[in-house]
Structure formats: structure tokens, C-alpha cells
Amino acid sequence: MTDLMRPNIASLIPYSSARNEFTGRAEVFLDANENWRDFVGDKGRNRYPAPLQRTLKQKIEQVLGLPTDRLVVGNGSDEIIDLLFRIFCVPGRDKVLVMSPTYGAYQVFADINNVGVSDCPLKDDFTVDLHRLEAICHLINMGNPSTGMHKMLFLCSPNNPSGNSIPLEPIRNIATCFKGITVVDEAYFEFSGKPSAVTLMDECPRLMVMRTLSKSWGLANARVGLAVAPLEMVAAMNKVKYPYNMSGIAQELAIEALGHAQEVYQGVRDIVAERALVAAKLQNYRFVLEVYPSDANFLLVRVEDPNGLYDYLKGRGIIIRNRTSVRGCFGCVRITIGSTMENEKLLQALDDWEVMA
Incomplete structure (x- = not known):
């Protein structure tokens, strides 16, 4: 996994915030240069939020069954997508593969990060063209990290805008065949009644899955995206993300919503x-x-x-x-x-x- 990352990211020493250095209870906090007063109702809004969202992650594991050590919580799934580009893709050299029509943010974040995009269009019925994809993977797998390669492949299941799911067997085959990171975006998973690609992660070491609380959980305004990823990827994402990437308000809302399962x-x-x-x-x-x-x-x-x-x-x-x-x-x-x-x-x-x- 580390060999796929940008070298400067693999060796990055992350910023350490006050809330990273001390966890637990205390009577007096004088470490983070916060204002001692809370002007909006004594709700702790004057304090920085938990940078690694441990309480929220515990609630996610309790309700959704997603292991805390495999979780990264982002400011919406869009932050997760942007993090992936910044961790793995060398601007102007690496590329990603998408299957159109699909979620347009993949292309936008590629453009922002100066990363090329290849396309393996879906069939007319919006199913994956497995024969074409196999041929494309054979070609793009010839790249390598030192000279440039296709670092990520995005699968949206259920797909936006078509609404259909990709069965697990093709996802398994794709994640096994593709040399880069296979990203399965399950933003609409709860409406499908289908098994999750999370079940494939133990046998597919370069697979990661995204979820969100924006859709079925009704928290689009709070911006709560989830990544279930291999441990090396979790560590890299925690290094690169903003120190306080999710507000305490959003974390509280997410915990409350998860209590209404x-x-x-x-x-x-x-x-x-x-x-x-x-x-x-x-x-x-x-x-x-x-x-x-x-x-x-x-x-x-x-x-x-x-x-x-x-x-x-x-x-x-x-x-x-x-x-x-x-x-x-x-x-x-x-x-x-x-x-x-x-x-x-x-x-x-x-x-x-x-x-x-």
C-alpha cells in the first residue's frame, strides 16, 4: 500500500494538535489557546472538537458494524475522495479510472489535483462491461509508481445517476485484477438491500469502501462521510486530513442520528x-x-x-x-x-x- 502513495505523503510527519497530545478529562484546559468563554449557551463550542472522532467511531461500530480501527470520518464523502487523490496521485503523472455515467465529483477532484481520468463506459443498461474493463486493466496495470500509473478505480454502487448496484462478484474480480486502489462508493447502500463490498475487504487488500450519513440517515447538512479502509490507508488519511476536519456539532448530530437506527x-x-x-x-x-x-x-x-x-x-x-x-x-x-x-x-x-x- 505504501508503495502506491506519493513519496512525500508516505514520509509525512503530521501536524500534532493539542487535542491529539492530550485525551481524557481535566478541570482546566490551557493548552490550545481557546477562549475560556462559550458565548452560545455553554455547550463547549469554545473548545476544539475531537480530531479523531473516537466517540463517534465507537457509535458507528455499534450501529453499523464497521470496525473503528478501519474507519476514517470525513467532512462528507467529498473530503474522503479529495484525500485519496492527495495521498496516492502525483499531479501531472498519475491517473484514475472511472465508469461513466457516474458521480461527477470523481472527475472534478481529479481536475483539481491535476490527475488524468480514463473512462470505461458502462453498457447501455448501466451494467459494468467486464470484458472491456479486463482489457483496460491489462493495459493500465503496465504502469508503475515511479513513472506514473492508474492509482485508483472508482465504482459507485448503487450508481449515481443510474441507480443500479454492482454485484459483489464483479467487484471482487475488479479489485483483484486492478493493481491500484479500488474505491467502492456506497452512498446509497441502505436503499439497495444488497450485501456491502465491506465483506470483501479481507480478501481484497487494496479495496476501500465509502459510506455517508447524508442519504438514508438524513444528515446531508452535517456533512458526515465514512471510509472503511486498510490500516495503512487509515493511517495515511489521518496524517493528511485537516487536524479538526469535522466540527463537534456534526459529531454530536451524527451520534444522535445513529441513536435513531x-x-x-x-x-x-x-x-x-x-x-x-x-x-x-x-x-x-x-x-x-x-x-x-x-x-x-x-x-x-x-x-x-x-x-x-x-x-x-x-x-x-x-x-x-x-x-x-x-x-x-x-x-x-x-x-x-x-x-x-x-x-x-x-x-x-x-x-x-x-x-x-
């Missing part, structure tokens, strides 16, 4: 049921050409006039995502599954659009 899981079941109802009704409209199967909390829908439909719904105060400009998604819109009331408002508006079209 049964409500969250019921909410997931409700969304999955609504997803099936909305998908069935969408298929009855003449302007709908295809509703793609989804394991996420959204539906990708190919329609006759995506631009017109988007503008019409916006005029009705309903915002969906127009994905027609995304490679592989021509004519498509992405619709998040909302509450029953929100879904009914959407379908009523679509009834009216059907009459007008």
Missing part, C-alpha cells in the same frame, strides 16, 4: 416502497420512454423532452435533476423519492403535463 431503517423501507409506486406510475405516461431499475433513493427516467419537462416542473415549484447532458444519459431526468405528499404533487403535475404534451 430503527426509525431510520423504517424510513428506508418507506422510501423503497414509495420508489416502487412512483416507478410503476411513471411507466404509464406516454412521454416516459424508460424507467431504469433503481437500488437507490431516486429514479433515472428517460423522457421525450427532458428540457421541457424540467422547465415545466420548475414552474410548478418542483425541482428534479436534468441529466440529459451527462454522457450515457441522453434524454434522462433524475427524480429523488420524496415524502408521499411530495411524490403525489409530482405525479399530479406529470398528469397535467401528459394532457398538455
